[in-house]
Amino acid sequence: MRPAxxxxxxxxxxxxxxxxxxxxxxxRSKALLPCDGGRFVSRLAxxxxxxxxxxxxxxxxxxxxxxxxxxxxxxxxxxxxxNPHRDAGQLSSLQAGLQVxxxxxxEAIVVGLVDTPLVAPATIGALLAxxxxxxxxxxxxxxxxxxxxxxxxxxxxxxxxxxxxxAAGARQVVxxxxxxxxxxxxxxxxxxxxxDTPDDYARLIGSASGT
Numbered sequence: 001m002r003p004a005x006x007x008x009x010x011x012x013x014x015x016x017x018x019x020x021x022x023x024x025x026x027x028r029s030k031a032l033l034p035c036d037g038g039r040f041v042s043r044l045a046x047x048x049x050x051x052x053x054x055x056x057x058x059x060x061x062x063x064x065x066x067x068x069x070x071x072x073x074x075x076x077x078x079x080x081x082x083n084p085h086r087d088a089g090q091l092s093s094l095q096a097g098l099q100v101x102x103x104x105x106x107e108a109i110v111v112g113l114v115d116t117p118l119v120a121p122a123t124i125g126a127l128l129a130x131x132x133x134x135x136x137x138x139x140x141x142x143x144x145x146x147x148x149x150x151x152x153x154x155x156x157x158x159x160x161x162x163x164x165x166x167a168a169g170a171r172q173v174v175x176x177x178x179x180x181x182x183x184x185x186x187x188x189x190x191x192x193x194x195x196d197t198p199d200d201y202a203r204l205i206g207s208a209s210g211t
Contacts, residue, residue, distance in 0.1 A: 012106045013128060015048035015056040015150070016097035017041060017078070019067065019114035020086040025197045029063055031114045032070055033201060040117035040195070041067055042074035048150075049077060051124035053110060057100055059093040061086045085166075092166040102158055109158075111170075112150035118190030118204075119150065127152045130184045138174060141191040142183035148191035 019031040019041055026033075031041040038046075041058060048056045056078040060067050064082045071078055083096040094111055101109055108131060110124060127139045131152050139152040151174075153161065160173045174181065195201055 014101040038074035042076040045076040050121035136182035138181035141186035
């Protein structure tokens with residue numbers, strides 16, 4: 001992250017972690033799964049902070065108190081809010097987070113999924129650097145034709161995200177501005193590895209333990 005005097009004290013970037021899903025395939029809250037000495041949500045919040053984001057907002061469902069407690073126990077700093085309309089889809093959580101994040105001086109948001117807890121701070125930093133260089137409205141990690149997470153959205157898209165139909169998701173906004181999006185080549189498996197099922201989680205734990 002550039003020093004405040006260099007980048008302008010009023011230019012802020014806020015991280016939004018989407019953690020309001022019902023974790024149906026996992027069978028328990030993904031946000032609270034143990035990972036690398038903490039929980040999924042804590043690890044991702046720490047990565048966002050380490051990359052230099054000015055604030056981190058976690059959007060969750062009824063598990064708000066449990067997630068707040070986990071973040072505190074793991075030493076991760078984030079503001080937790082509840083999306084009372086989480087059944088409307090993932091975009092509704094992004095919109096809830098944007099409602100809190102958007103204020104004078106915030107020029108971009110970095111949106112991450114709690115399903116991808118192993119994203120490296122360097123990946124987030126690379127997205128920030130590309131955005132500061134180009135001011136592209138969308139900046140995404142990419143590798144071998146795949147797009148990963150998190151995704152950076154510039155202020156120019158805030159209104160579009162608010163107006164988007166939750167049933168259609170954020171993809172409709174991305175498709176509409178596809179020609180202006182910037183892909184950043186990233187060699188970080190954590191940006192592309194979604195942990196959605198017990199088998200995914202077992203593989204993650206096995207990899208972490210070297211088995």
